[in-house]
Amino acid sequence: MSLRLVRVDDRLIHGQVVAVWLRAVGADRIVIVDDAVARDDFLVEVLTLAAPTGVPVEVHGVATGAPRVAELAAGPGAVFVLVKTPLAALALRRAGVEFDVLNVGGMGSGPGRRSLYRTISASDEEREAFREIEAMGTAVEIRIVADDRPIPFASVDRYG
Amino acid sequence: MRDFRIVVAGHSSLAAALVRSAELICGELRDVTAVGIAPADTPETFAAELRRAIELDGRPVLVLADIQGGTPSNVAAQLAYDRPGTVVVAGATLGMLVEAVTSIDSLEDGAIDRLVAAGREGIVDVTGRLSRAGTQR
Numbered sequence: 372m373s374l375r376l377v378r379v380d381d382r383l384i385h386g387q388v389v390a391v392w393l394r395a396v397g398a399d400r401i402v403i404v405d406d407a408v409a410r411d412d413f414l415v416e417v418l419t420l421a422a423p424t425g426v427p428v429e430v431h432g433v434a435t436g437a438p439r440v441a442e443l444a445a446g447p448g449a450v451f452v453l454v455k456t457p458l459a460a461l462a463l464r465r466a467g468v469e470f471d472v473l474n475v476g477g478m479g480s481g482p483g484r485r486s487l488y489r490t491i492s493a494s495d496e497e498r499e500a501f502r503e504i505e506a507m508g509t510a511v512e513i514r515i516v517a518d519d520r521p522i523p524f525a526s527v528d529r530y531g
Numbered sequence: 532m533r534d535f536r537i538v539v540a541g542h543s544s545l546a547a548a549l550v551r552s553a554e555l556i557c558g559e560l561r562d563v564t565a566v567g568i569a570p571a572d573t574p575e576t577f578a579a580e581l582r583r584a585i586e587l588d589g590r591p592v593l594v595l596a597d598i599q600g601g602t603p604s605n606v607a608a609q610l611a612y613d614r615p616g617t618v619v620v621a622g623a624t625l626g627m628l629v630e631a632v633t634s635i636d637s638l639e640d641g642a643i644d645r646l647v648a649a650g651r652e653g654i655v656d657v658t659g660r661l662s663r664a665g666t667q668r
Contacts, residue, residue, distance in 0.1 A: 387556045387625070387626060387629045388556050390629075390633075391556060391557055391629065391633055394633060394634065413661070416661055416662065417661065420655075420657065420660055420661065424652065516555075516556065516557060516558040517557075517558065518557060518558025518559065519558055
């Protein structure tokens with residue numbers, strides 16, 4: 372298993388934050404799995420530039436991303452996977468990509484979302500995705516910066 | 532583990548803001564102090580405050596000053612002259628502070644050269660590096 376971290380962060384690559392996480396988990400490659408981003412060549416270029424020098428960035432839609440992440444996970448590299456929402460993480464998990472922990476690092480407030488824990492917000496559908504991911508054996512943990520104590524999703528999940 | 536302390540020295544509230552901003556990225560910073568020069572300060576009153584921050588204990592200190600030639604940098608340089616193990620780097624950026632707290636353990640062995648290089652590399656003509664810069668999306 373060389374998936375060093377699978378992280379939900381709606382800002383995706385934001386320079387220094389990702390640099391700190393890359394170092395903390397020892398990853399040397401970033402894979403973004405997001406349908407909308409994969410269709411936007413300009414955004415792909417901006418995100419590639421935001422990554423630290425020497426760290427390759429790949430962007431895939433969910434359909435091609437799942438087999439690609441599975442392939443990389445079986446290889447020698449150390450991969451950092453970024454998704455914008457739990458729905459993409461669930462899609463990866465359903466497609467057979469295995470990871471022990473899903474890190475939740477950035478989910479801003481927006482339509483349909485309400486606060487889950489401090490600055491992390493999630494919609495009903497996203498909460499359900501987290502529950503399903505946990506039911507599949509992957510622990511969902513809120514941890515914004517690498518130094519934070521991880522907060523288990525289940526400890527802040529409230530129905531209704 | 533980092534074996535030195537960091538003192539960020541700057542004009543007005545910049546030093547404190549750099550530390551707060553780095554904490555947004557790295558989490559709480561230990562052994563990092565911010566010292567700012569206020570309009571009412573004289574070089575002497577500022578020097579006294581900076582000296583307290585630098586001489587807090589016997590550990591080596593990296594002073595990150597905001598601008599080369601400014602009073603924070605000039606005063607820090609004078610204080611460093613009298614205190615071995617004190618290094619002053621001017622032109623501090625948020626990127627350099629993050630680099631200093633995340634990837635430098637000791638002020639030995641070219642660490643300062645790497646820090647200065649990281650600061651320079653952090654200055655990037657972003658639109659110039661993008662192929663479609665300035666064009667309509």
